[in-house]
Each structure stands twice: as C-alpha cells, then as structure tokens.
Amino acid sequence: MSRKKSSGSGDATLSGVETAIPKKIHQIYFGDDLSERLKANARELRDLNPGWEYALYDAHMGEDFIRTHYGADVLQAYHHLDPRYYAARADLLRYLIVYREGGVYLDIKSRFEGPIDKFIRGDEGFVLSQWRNGTGEIHEGFGIYRDIAFVPGGEFQNFHVIGAAKHPFLNAVIEAVLRNINAYAPWHAVGRTGVVRVTGPVAYTRAIFPLLELFPHKRVRHEGEIGLQYSIPEAYDPDPVRGGHYSAVSDPLVRMSAPGKIASGLFAKLRSLGASARRRS
Known part of the structure; x- marks a missing residue:
C-alpha cells in the first residue's frame, strides 16, 4: 500500500482510505429520559444541521447495533463492562458507530456553536483536538496523564x-479497547481513572498517536477551533441510569473474572483445535 504522510491539515491522502466524512450525527444516552436542558441541546443540534442524518442511541439500540454489525464476540466484550460504568460502554459504542457509519459523534451535553458545515469541510478523513490545558487556560490540567506523557499537549478529546x-485510527482504537477489556484486572484502576485508561481518552490517544504520520486527518489545537463547546451550562447529569456518578464506583470496571477469561481462552483454543482436526480427517 502506498502511503503519503499527513500534514495534519486534512490535505493528505492514502490509497484505500476513505477521507469523506458523511453528514451523519450520532449521540448516545442510556437513561430513561433526557432532561429538558439536554433535549433542547439535542434539538438545537438537529435544527442547525437540517441536511444531516441524526440518530440518538439508547442502551437497546446500541446493543442491537453492535450485534448486527460486529457480532456476538464484540457484544460479549461490551457486556463485560459493568453497566454502572455507563461512560465506558458509551466510549466503546461511539467508536464502533463512527467506524461503521462515519460522521460526527458528539456527547449529549456538548454542542457546536453553529452549523457543523461551518467548521468541518467533510474531506478531512479524521478530526482530532486537544484541551486548552495550559496554566491559566479554560481547561487547565485536563488530559495530562503519565500513561501518555509522550504525547505533547496530553490526550486527544x-x-x-x-x-x-x-x-484506521478507529480500527486501532477498537482493537486496543477490546484488548484492554480482555486483559483487565482491578489493579489496573477503577472509577473514573479506570474508564479513562481502559476505554476512554487515554486508550483513544495511545492507539492513535503512533499513526498520525500515516493516515489523513486534521488536528487542531483545541475544540474551539472547530466550534465545539465541551459542556453546556446546567447540563450535568450525575448518572442517567442509577443516580450516582460512575467516578464514584469502586468495583472493577470489567465484570469478567480472571478464571473466566482463562476458561474462555481455553475454550476458544479447543474449538480451534477441533476445527483443525476436522479439516484433517
């Protein structure tokens, strides 16, 4: 495969890699009902972008999507994430949706400050942004973790x-997250730190950073450059499902026990050996 390095400005190409970002908006909410503030925010997003398809995925729609497009193994990995860590499930789901469908995923509490077409040309391939996290900046200290100390500026949002x-960025992210789920042990971290490392921005950044020079993308210094606002006022929802924030959970992020993982691995190996034996017979 012939490769041309990306300048980070969206003008690079790579044979066999699609760069067109379709006009599709994806959002996720796992609760029974959106607050009026979040409903208004989602409605504004739709109204500002009448030429874009819009989909809001609840828990059932998310599982149906994974089952239909990725199959039982990926759905099983998704189910291994404790549902109290709804943010972790939403992380994996957003990667799977955008990898399959393309388009724009946006947190339900976030917004564009105008029509998406004003900020996204649609030929960038992929769009990356970091935080205004320097001293005195609006998100001072955000996204700085020892796990990604090698990434100047910290995590990709x-x-x-x-x-x-x-x-390919999302292919790498999905593979990394699935590996993290399978290899997880409670001492890897629980609570918010566990989510950030296993499925969230640390996993996202670690998977993408080594590929930056290989695949087409646009990288901006911060979300304001592409018209994004991280959180609208009065939008905080501690937990759409159970009334408590996932960061306060101290149980393991992944429900599958170590013996269960070992047994699952042995079963897969036995199936493979059985298939080989049948082919030889």
Missing part, C-alpha cells in the same frame, strides 16, 4: 469523534 467510515 473523545467527547467528539469525527471521521470517515473505516478510518
């Missing part, structure tokens, strides 16, 4: 995921 379908 994942409250928005914007890209063409089948972009």
Whole structure:
C-alpha cells in the first residue's frame, strides 16, 4: 500500500482510505429520559444541521447495533463492562458507530456553536483536538496523564469523534479497547481513572498517536477551533441510569473474572483445535 504522510491539515491522502466524512450525527444516552436542558441541546443540534442524518442511541439500540454489525464476540466484550460504568460502554459504542457509519459523534451535553458545515469541510478523513490545558487556560490540567506523557499537549478529546467510515485510527482504537477489556484486572484502576485508561481518552490517544504520520486527518489545537463547546451550562447529569456518578464506583470496571477469561481462552483454543482436526480427517 502506498502511503503519503499527513500534514495534519486534512490535505493528505492514502490509497484505500476513505477521507469523506458523511453528514451523519450520532449521540448516545442510556437513561430513561433526557432532561429538558439536554433535549433542547439535542434539538438545537438537529435544527442547525437540517441536511444531516441524526440518530440518538439508547442502551437497546446500541446493543442491537453492535450485534448486527460486529457480532456476538464484540457484544460479549461490551457486556463485560459493568453497566454502572455507563461512560465506558458509551466510549466503546461511539467508536464502533463512527467506524461503521462515519460522521460526527458528539456527547449529549456538548454542542457546536453553529452549523457543523461551518467548521468541518467533510474531506478531512479524521478530526482530532486537544484541551486548552495550559496554566491559566479554560481547561487547565485536563488530559495530562503519565500513561501518555509522550504525547505533547496530553490526550486527544473523545467527547467528539469525527471521521470517515473505516478510518484506521478507529480500527486501532477498537482493537486496543477490546484488548484492554480482555486483559483487565482491578489493579489496573477503577472509577473514573479506570474508564479513562481502559476505554476512554487515554486508550483513544495511545492507539492513535503512533499513526498520525500515516493516515489523513486534521488536528487542531483545541475544540474551539472547530466550534465545539465541551459542556453546556446546567447540563450535568450525575448518572442517567442509577443516580450516582460512575467516578464514584469502586468495583472493577470489567465484570469478567480472571478464571473466566482463562476458561474462555481455553475454550476458544479447543474449538480451534477441533476445527483443525476436522479439516484433517
């Protein structure tokens, strides 16, 4: 495969990689009902972008999507994430949706400060942004973790995921998150730190950073450059499902026990050996 390095400005191409970002908006909410503030925010997003398809995924729609497009193994990995860590499930789901469909994923509490077409040309391949996290900046200290100390500026934001379908960045992210779920042990971290590392922006950044020079994308210094606002006022919802924030959970992020993982691995190996034996017979 011939490769051309990306300048980070969206003008690079790579043979076989789609760069067109379709006009599709994806959002996720796992609760029974949106607050009036969040309903108004989602309505504004739709109204500002009448030429864009819009989909809001609840828990059932998310599981149906994974089952239909990715199959039982990926759905099983998704189910291994404790549902009290709804943010972790939403992380994995957003990657799977945008990888399959392309378009713009945006957190339900976030917004564009105008029509998306004003900020996203649609030929960038993928769009990445970091935080204004320097001393005195609006998000001072955000996204700085020892796990990604090698990334200047800290994490890539994942409250928005914007890209063409089948972009290699998301392929790498999905593979990394599935590996993290399978290899998880409670000492890897629980609570908010566990989510950030296993499925969230640390996992997202670690997977994408080594690929930056290989695949087409646009990288901006901060979300304001693409018209994004991280959180609208009065939008905080501690937990759409159970009334408590996931960061306060101290149980393991992944429900599958170590013996269960070992047994699952042995079963897969036995199936593979059985298939080989049948082919030889």
